[in-house]
Amino acid sequence: MKYQAPRGVKDLLPPESELFRLLEDEVREVFGRSGFREIRLPLFESADLFARSIGESTDIVEKEMYLFSGKGGESLALRPEGTASLIRAAIEHRLAEPGRLERLFYQGPMFRHERPQAGRLRQFHQAGAEILGSSDPDDDVDLIATVSRHAGISRVPASRLLINSMGCPECRPGYREILVDYLEKNHDLLCETCRRRTKTNPLRVLDCKIPSCQPVLESAPHLVEFLCPASRSHFDRVCRGLEGEGISFTVSHRLVRGLDYYTETAFEWVSDALGAQSTWAAGGRYNGLVRHLGGGDVPGVGLAIGIERLFLLRELAGTLPQKAGAAVHLAVHPLEEAARPYAHRILASLRDNGISAVGIFGQTRLKKAFLQAEREGALFIGLLGGDELSTGTITIKHLATGIQKSLPTFPPEYLSKALREPWTPDPV
């Protein structure tokens, strides 16, 4: 085979492509019903934007970005995630302004140069929703509810919601010191990576999954116990709000975001049914990000859903959205040369009237035409021969029931209407 798709990217063929589209549509609808409006963002940006927003020392920026140069030599990158672009666009077009509240969502492919694995691709899809301009805990609750209720939990097997608080610039530095103290005391019990991170990014140490580190990390001081009154209150109100909504969650003290402009609430939806990549949606509050990217003092909270992961989970649970109706309504088959122009006219008029129709032209045997119609998912087959030509009719057979009728092809609205109505035998 001379050419094949690059590593880690997938061709999506029918029927999966159709189901994938339905799932994307459903997510779009869910966000739309919660008041989010779609923003269409470019697939590449200045590489520097991602370095600044995601963080210089993250794996994504250090080794996973697809980098390339523009003609002028500027450094560009395929987007590894959506939030950075969205914030950039919001600042650029004055949607992120102090005092203004904006709900936006995006959907589309993201690119990370990682080793492919179950639920992990080099080109994958995310749908994300962001609320800019609100620091109200009820907006955290509402955002979480949107996913938990509607995209969600009930349709995803073995799914759990984890939440935690990252604190704020007032209280996190204090906690960080306490944590570093603790980690240094237990230095000898930690793995190589954790020792390094104790110095570079102590909060991330809590994320370590190496078994030998677990006892130390489990008994590490919890950030929520060191929150300042304001952060404490924000977190309590989010938790109470979720309880009030009847959304169950677990406070996970080990759930962290490594970067400073992530503040207050962090949350993740995980499922054990997914393999090693257990997170299928994640989000949090980022009250410092807009300012960090050169905008005003505008708080924000957002999340992203991994569409492939959601797809896998819902496929497993049998809860993918169902395809409505047949792929093709009517397959038209001319039985002789003279009927071909007639067939084209009928196809055109059906399509004009909103009916999906295909022509079956290449088959010499009627049996083959039937088989082809079925293969294309047609509901009806329409036959055109000498009789039909001379009387201006078409012989239509409902493939599932075998019920057959002869219908006039003029006016075209009549035929379209008949094809949409329940197909029962004519009274004798």
Next chain:
RNA sequence: GUGAGUGUAGCUCAAGGGCAGAGCACUGGACUGUGGCUCCAGGGGUUGGGGGUUCGAAACCCCUCACUCACCCCA
């Protein structure tokens, strides 16, 4: 980037040093205006690629590529 497992027809898989096969799918026929069934026939392969061992390699050895899963990281 590291590790393990797997690569044979379009798909699912046999053959474990001695003729590369089956089922499904595909094409044609039985069957020229009425399908799904059945029967018959046919096309399809440098056994992922390269090198080596051997009289002989799909099989054994080395290299390489790809896929899968895991580490790592994350959606």
